[in-house]
Amino acid sequence: xxxxxxxxxAEIIFENIQDSIIMLDRDYRILAVNSPxxxxxxxxxxxxxxxxxxxxxxxxxxICPHCAAKVTFETGEVNIVTQKGNLKNTTxxxxxxxxxxxxxxxxxxxxxxxxxxxxxRMLSHEDTLxxxxxxxxxxxxxxxxxxxxxxxxxxxxxxxxxxSWNKAAEKIYGFNEQEVIGRYLPFIPDSLMYIEKxxxxxxxxxxxxxxxxxxxxxKDGTLFEVSxxxxxxxxxxxxxxxxxxxSRDISERKRIEKELISKNLELSRLFFISSAMRGTLELxxxxxxxxxxxxxxxxLGFNRAILFLIDEDKDTLKGAMGVGPxxxxxxxxxxxxxxxxxxxxxxHDIEVSPMKKDSFFDRLSHGMEIPLSExxxxxxxxxxxxxFNIHDVKKEPLSDLILIQQLGxxxxxxxxxxxxxxxxxxxxxxxxxxxxxxxxxxIRFLSAxxxxxxxxxxxxxxxxxxxLAEQELENIFESISDMVYFISKDYVLKSINKAVCRRxxxxxxxxxxxxxxxxxxxxxGPWAECPHHKTVEIKKxxxxxxxxxxxxxxxxxxxxxxxxxxxxxxGTVNIVSDITELKNLRERVVMAERMAALGEVAAKVAHExxxxxxxxxxxxxxxxxxxxxxxxxxxxxxxxxVERLEGILNEILGFVKETRVVKEIVNSISLIEEVIYxxxxxxxxxxxxxxxxxxxxxxxxxxxxxxxxxxxxxxKNAVQAVGSNGTIFxxxxxxxxxxxxxxxxxxxxxxxxxxxxxxxxFFTTKKTGTGLGLTITHRIIEEHTGSIxxxxxxxxxxxxxxxxxxx
Amino acid sequence: MKILVVDDDLHIQRLYKEEFEDEGYEVVIASNGKxxxxxxxxxxxxxxxxxxxxPDVDGIRLLRQMKEKxxxxxxxxxxxxxxxxxxxxxASEAYIVKSSDLDELKSTIKKLxxx
Numbered sequence: 073x074x075x076x077x078x079x080x081x082a083e084i085i086f087e088n089i090q091d092s093i094i095m096l097d098r099d100y101r102i103l104a105v106n107s108p109x110x111x112x113x114x115x116x117x118x119x120x121x122x123x124x125x126x127x128x129x130x131x132x133x134x135i136c137p138h139c140a141a142k143v144t145f146e147t148g149e150v151n152i153v154t155q156k157g158n159l160k161n162t163t164x165x166x167x168x169x170x171x172x173x174x175x176x177x178x179x180x181x182x183x184x185x186x187x188x189x190x191x192x193r194m195l196s197h198e199d200t201l202x203x204x205x206x207x208x209x210x211x212x213x214x215x216x217x218x219x220x221x222x223x224x225x226x227x228x229x230x231x232x233x234x235x236s237w238n239k240a241a242e243k244i245y246g247f248n249e250q251e252v253i254g255r256y257l258p259f260i261p262d263s264l265m266y267i268e269k270x271x272x273x274x275x276x277x278x279x280x281x282x283x284x285x286x287x288x289x290x291k292d293g294t295l296f297e298v299s300x301x302x303x304x305x306x307x308x309x310x311x312x313x314x315x316x317x318x319s320r321d322i323s324e325r326k327r328i329e330k331e332l333i334s335k336n337l338e339l340s341r342l343f344f345i346s347s348a349m350r351g352t353l354e355l356x357x358x359x360x361x362x363x364x365x366x367x368x369x370x371x372l373g374f375n376r377a378i379l380f381l382i383d384e385d386k387d388t389l390k391g392a393m394g395v396g397p398x399x400x401x402x403x404x405x406x407x408x409x410x411x412x413x414x415x416x417x418x419x420h421d422i423e424v425s426p427m428k429k430d431s432f433f434d435r436l437s438h439g440m441e442i443p444l445s446e447x448x449x450x451x452x453x454x455x456x457x458x459x460f461n462i463h464d465v466k467k468e469p470l471s472d473l474i475l476i477q478q479l480g481x482x483x484x485x486x487x488x489x490x491x492x493x494x495x496x497x498x499x500x501x502x503x504x505x506x507x508x509x510x511x512x513x514x515i516r517f518l519s520a521x522x523x524x525x526x527x528x529x530x531x532x533x534x535x536x537x538x539x540l541a542e543q544e545l546e547n548i549f550e551s552i553s554d555m556v557y558f559i560s561k562d563y564v565l566k567s568i569n570k571a572v573c574r575r576x577x578x579x580x581x582x583x584x585x586x587x588x589x590x591x592x593x594x595x596x597g598p599w600a601e602c603p604h605h606k607t608v609e610i611k612k613x614x615x616x617x618x619x620x621x622x623x624x625x626x627x628x629x630x631x632x633x634x635x636x637x638x639x640x641x642x643g644t645v646n647i648v649s650d651i652t653e654l655k656n657l658r659e660r661v662v663m664a665e666r667m668a669a670l671g672e673v674a675a676k677v678a679h680e681x682x683x684x685x686x687x688x689x690x691x692x693x694x695x696x697x698x699x700x701x702x703x704x705x706x707x708x709x710x711x712x713x714v715e716r717l718e719g720i721l722n723e724i725l726g727f728v729k730e731t732r733v734v735k736e737i738v739n740s741i742s743l744i745e746e747v748i749y750x751x752x753x754x755x756x757x758x759x760x761x762x763x764x765x766x767x768x769x770x771x772x773x774x775x776x777x778x779x780x781x782x783x784x785x786x787x788k789n790a791v792q793a794v795g796s797n798g799t800i801f802x803x804x805x806x807x808x809x810x811x812x813x814x815x816x817x818x819x820x821x822x823x824x825x826x827x828x829x830x831x832x833x834f835f836t837t838k839k840t841g842t843g844l845g846l847t848i849t850h851r852i853i854e855e856h857t858g859s860i861x862x863x864x865x866x867x868x869x870x871x872x873x874x875x876x877x878x879x
Numbered sequence: 880m881k882i883l884v885v886d887d888d889l890h891i892q893r894l895y896k897e898e899f900e901d902e903g904y905e906v907v908i909a910s911n912g913k914x915x916x917x918x919x920x921x922x923x924x925x926x927x928x929x930x931x932x933x934p935d936v937d938g939i940r941l942l943r944q945m946k947e948k949x950x951x952x953x954x955x956x957x958x959x960x961x962x963x964x965x966x967x968x969x970a971s972e973a974y975i976v977k978s979s980d981l982d983e984l985k986s987t988i989k990k991l992x993x994x
Binding site: 718852 | 888890891893894897898943946947950951959969970972976977978979980981
C-alpha cells in the first residue's frame with residue numbers, strides 16, 4: 073500500500089469506527105479526536121481540539137485517558153486498562169488502549185488512545201455468570217440422576233460412536249467406560265445390526281424411539297432383553313448431533329427396581345464434559361472472523377493462523393480453527409481474490425453466509441493437540457502469558473514439533489489470549505508462503521489484537537456452554553420415560569417433563585403452577601402417603617411403591633430434597649415410574665405358580681383314579697365275554713360307565729387320546745422359515761452362510777410344532793457339524809407327491825460305521841448331546857407317515873432329506 | 880414272543896398278563912424300576928410296556944437305560960398322565976394313555992413286533 077492509500081484507510085477507520093480515538097501530546101493536549109468521543113465528554117469533536125484532556129474528561133465522566141497515557145509516555149509501551157465510570161447515574165465500563173507514537177530517536181512524542189465502551193459486555197458477563205451458576209446447579213441434580221440411574225444411559229455421536237457411559241451401563245452390559253468410549257455400540261448383537269442402523273437413521277431425522285423391546289449382548293456374550301428408548305441430542309440450532317439411549321434390563325426388573333429405590337438421584341458428569349468444548353455456529357463465526365482479520369492482507373497480513381483453545385478437562389491446547397492456504401498456488405489465488413474486497417466486506421460475508429469449515433488447513437488444525445504438561449513454545453505462551461516470536465525453528469529447541477512436522481513452518485509467532493487474567497488459548501501465525509520475517513510492528517499489533525478478541529471469545533464460549541448445557545439438560549429431562557418433576561416446598565409444580573403431560577393428558581401450561589396433590593392425587597391437601605410430602609416433612613429422600621387410584625396404577629415414587637447454595641430446603645425432585653405392568657406381571661406369576669401346583673394335583677389324581685378304572689373296565693370286559701343273559705348286561709353297563717368316566721377324566725386333564733400329533737394345514741415355506749428363525753442368531757454368530765432354495769409353497773397336513781422340532785434337530789446338527797464359517801443349504805420342493813425338505817451342510821460328516829445308528833435313541837458322537845435329537849425327528853416323521861434319508865461322507869458333509877406325503 | 884410289563888398296579892399287571900396271554904404272548908411282570916432292569920437283562924423280552932410313574936424310579940430314566948442296552952427292543956410308554964410334551968418320551972416307539980380299552984395297546988404291540 074502506498075502512503076496515500078494508507079492515509080485514506082486511516083481516515084476511514086478514524087471516522088467510522090465506533091470506538092473513540094483521541095491523540096494526545098506529552099502535555100495531554102488533544103491533537104485529534106473523532107466524533108464517538110463526544111459521548112464521553114458532552115462536547116463536540118471540534119470543541120475538544122486543543123483542550124487539555126484532564127479538564128474535559130475526568131471530572132465529567134470519571135474516566136481518565138491521561139492516566140492511561142501517562143504510563144505509555146513513561147514506558148514507551150502499549151498500555152491497556154479498564155476503567156469504571158458514571159454518567160447520568162448509570163454505571164459503565166470503558167476499555168482504554170494507548171499506543172505510543174515515536175519519533176526517529178525512539179522518543180514517545182504523542183500517543184493514540186482508543187476508548188471502547190464495554191459496558192454491555194461486562195454486564196452481559198454478569199448475566200451470563202448468573203445463568204451459568206443456575207444451570208450448573210440444576211446440572212448437578214441431573215448428573216446425579218444419570219450417574220446412579222438404574223437405567224443404562226449411553227450417549228453417542230450421530231454415527232454411534234459412544235461418548236458417555238454411566239454406571240448402570242457398566243453394570244448391565246459388563247463393559248467399563250474405557251472399553252466402550254470411542255467405539256461403535258459394542259453391545260448390539262450382530263443379528264440386530266441392520267435394525268439398529270434403521271433406528272439411527274430415524275433418530276438422525278430427529279425422531280424419538282420409545283420403549284422398544286430388543287436384545288443386547290453383554291461383554292461375556294450372553295444375550296438379554298432390554299427395553300430401550302432412543303432420542304436425538306440436538307445442538308442449540310436444532311441440528312441432531314448425537315443419540316442418547318436409555319436402556320433397561322427387563323429380565324431383571326426386580327433388581328433394578330431395588331436399585332432405583334436406593335439411588336435414583338444423580339447425573340453423569342461425563343455426559344456433559346465431552347460436549348463442553350463443542351462449537352456452535354456463533355462461536356465458529358467469531359473465531360473465523362478473528363482469524364480472517366489476522367491473515368487478511370489489509371488486516372494483520374499473516375499467511376496462516378491457527379487458534380488454539382485450552383481444553384481444561386484434558387489439560388491440553390487444542391486446535392479450534394485454522395485459516396490459510398494449503399499451497400503456494402492456492403495462496404496466490406486467495407490473495408488475488410481477497411485484494412478486491414475490504415476487510416469489513418469480508419467480515420460481513422462471514423457474518424451472513426453459511427460457514428465453510430472444511431478447508432484442508434482447518435481440518436489439519438482441528439487434529440492438533442498439545443498437552444500443557446509439555447514444555448514447548450505454545451505451552452510457554454500459556455504459562456508465561458507472553459508473546460513469543462520464533463525467527464528460526466532450528467535454533468529454538470522448544471519449537472513445537474507438531475507445527476514443524478505437519479505445517480512445515482520455519483518461523484512463527486504465538487500470542488496468548490487473555491480474558492479476565494486467565495489464558496484461554498493462543499493465536500499462532502506464520503508467513504509460510506511469502507517467507508516475510510515477522511516484524512516487531514506486526515507482533516505488537518497481534519498482541520493488542522489478541523487482548524481484544526480474548527474477552528469476546530470467552531463470552532461467546534460461555535454463552536454457548538450455557539446454551540448447550542441447557543439443551544442437554546432438557547433432552548435428558550424429556551427423554552426419560554419416567555415422569556420427572558420439580559416441586560417447591562409449598563407443593564407447587566415448578567417444572568415437568570413430557571412424560572408427565574402424557575400421563576395426565578394435559579399440556580404443560582395446565583400443570584405447571586398447580587398444587588401437586590391436586591394434579592397427581594386428586595386431593596385438596598397434601599396426601600400423607602406421598603413421598604414428596606414426607607420429604608417436605610423430614611428433608612430426606614423417600615422412595616416408595618404407591619398405588620394411586622387417581623393416576624390409575626402402581627408407581628415407584630422417588631422424591632429427593634433440593635437445597636439451595638445456602639443450604640435452605642427449596643423443594644423436591646421427583647421421579648415416578650409406572651410399575652403397574654410389573655405388578656400385574658408379578659400377580660400373574662403367583663397365579664401361574666398356583667396353577668402349576670394344581671396341575672401336579674391333577675397328575676396325582678389322574679394316576680390314582682385312572683389305574684383302578686383301567687382294571688375295573690378291563691376285567692369287566694373279560695367278565696362280559698364269559699357271561700350271558702342279565703349278568704352279561706350288567707358287565708356291559710360297568711364297561712360303558714368306566715369308559716364314560718375315562719372320557720371325563722381325559723377331558724378334565726386336556727388329553728388328546730392316543731396320538732402324539734395334532735395336525736393342521738401348514739405352508740411348507742413358512743414352516744421352514746420359522747425353523748430357520750429359531751436358530752438364526754446361532755448361525756449368524758458362527759459366521760455360517762445359509763443358502764435357501766425354496767420352491768412354490770406347498771400346503772401340508774401336519775402338526776406344525778412337532779414338525780418344527782423335527783426339522784430344527786436336523787438343522788441344529790448341521791450347524792454343529794459345520795462349526796463356523798461353512799455353508800448350509802436348505803431346499804424345499806415336491807417330489808413323488810411328497811413335500812421334501814433337504815438340509816445339506818459342509819460339515820465334518822458322519823463316519824460310515826456310525827451311519828446305521830444315528831436314529832437310535834441316546835446314540836451320540838457329540839460330547840454334550842443327549843442322543844435324542846434325531847430319534848425324535850425320526851419318530852415325528854414316522855407319526856406323519858413320512859420318511860427320512862441321509863447321505864454323508866466324512867470330511868465333506870451330510871445331506872438329510874425329509875419326505876412328508878401330500879394328500 | 881415275550882412281553883415285559885412294567886407297572887406297579889397289581890390289578891393292571893394281572894389284566895395285562897391275562898389279556899396278552901390270550902393273544903398268545905409270553906408275559907413277564909416287573910413292579911418297579913429295579914426289577915424291570917433285571918428282567919430286561921435276564922428275560923430278554925421282545926417288547927416292553929412301561930409305566931412312567933413308578934415307586935422307585937422315573938420311567939423315562941428306565942426308558943433311557945433300556946435303550947442304551949438294546950436300542951432295537953421296542954418300548955411302549957403306557958401312562959396315566961400326559962407326558963407328550965416331554966420330548967424324552969419320544970425315544971420310545973409308541974406312547975399310549977392307559978385305558979380300560981386295550982385294543983389300541985394290543986394292536987400297537989402287534990404292529991411293532993410285526994416289523
